[in-house]
Amino acid sequence: MDAADTENTTENAADGTGEPDDSWGEVAPDAARRLLLAAVEAFAERGFHATTTRDIASRAGMSPAALYIHYRTKEELLYQISRVGHERSVRILTEAGNSAVTPADRLAAAVRAFVRWHAERHTTARVVQYELNALAEEHYAEIVALRRRSEEILRGILQDGVAAGDFTVPDVRGTALAVLSLCIDVARWFRSGGTRTPEEIGELYAGLVLRMVGAPAFPAGETAGGEGRGA
Amino acid sequence: MDAADTENTTENAADGTGEPDDSWGEVAPDAARRLLLAAVEAFAERGFHATTTRDIASRAGMSPAALYIHYRTKEELLYQISRVGHERSVRILTEAGNSAVTPADRLAAAVRAFVRWHAERHTTARVVQYELNALAEEHYAEIVALRRRSEEILRGILQDGVAAGDFTVPDVRGTALAVLSLCIDVARWFRSGGTRTPEEIGELYAGLVLRMVGAPAFPAGETAGGEGRGA
DNA sequence: GTCTATACGACGATAGAC
């Protein structure tokens, strides 16, 4: 309970770049961090309900009882993973959405970064995005609020683009949902051994989305590069 | 085991239109059908592993033991749901993909029908698309083959469009995956009480996808109607 | 074909020694 309260989300703000998978780099005692990492792997592989606390503990090289020194329940592990993951999602979208001036550049940056995170950290992202309904009622409500913020950020960019006459979108709310949905689903199908790198998928998707919203000067996106060209 | 072998997938080929949710209309004895329906609901609500056989049986108005008269294991229920659902997916894509001449019309029809099914039958679709990895090894392999066929159908349409000069797609394989992914994810977020009908979402998505692939004469799709206008 | 009763294992979580 004590150790689980990870306030480290402000550090390492350089976004997902490089390392295997430590968005958890600074979780309180080392044992708590190892348990969290083990839980992420197990939940991603088998799902929350199919994962046993014995499995998590043994992956972390500990006895079944050791888990309960650092976390009150199995669900609390999921909650920590989910909370930190969603906070990171919101931050990625916020920062990318503010990193440029024109709506097209902002949208491209947001999609690029969001997709990249879902591919690069697909193990974490899978748990964050697809194990939501295993959360306790109160925790679920908290997470849903974070998800609504992500939705609003994206909708804001689309609205700005429409207002500026840069995008042509008949249904802003529905399109924002579709874009988010497209990005999130990357976590479901992405595999590490595949032919495309997270960067390539981010670039491909940024192009697809810009065309979806009718951004001009985007008849067929280049396969890589072109940092923020679009409007 | 006997009753579970539903060969009725050839009937009712008019695709998902109307009724609450009986893609299962003709499963052998009535009790087996009720159990299947109960399993779909329970799996969609809580997930496969969180659902107990007691829960399924009681939803069907039966004792816990009754389930095993009609199905050997809980996993066999999931397998039947998954198999029938994936067969239907392939058929929807095949028929819609053959229902028109130009690649743009074919793509629009495929997306429209596929999305509509995922929204209309979102309970079934949720199980079909998101409980895959709870399947036994052999069943999983069979289902993956069906999924590959869906992928190939969509990729075929995109290739035809590129060959005909109607689409501009830098990465056909990646884009086919993205389109499929976009449609599938509808099952995750769709709720029955929402503001949009399955038809409206299908229409919206068909427009978004046509723009994604650079189909000409699609600067901003109309919100509804326009059966197969696009190229 | 459906029931009641139950075998048997595994799971989440705790107790208490070290």
Added chain:
DNA sequence: GTCTATCGTCGTATAGAC
């Protein structure tokens, strides 16, 4: 803070009467 041992519960699946 970590261990071994264990409690109580509930899960899937079966046995046998009706």
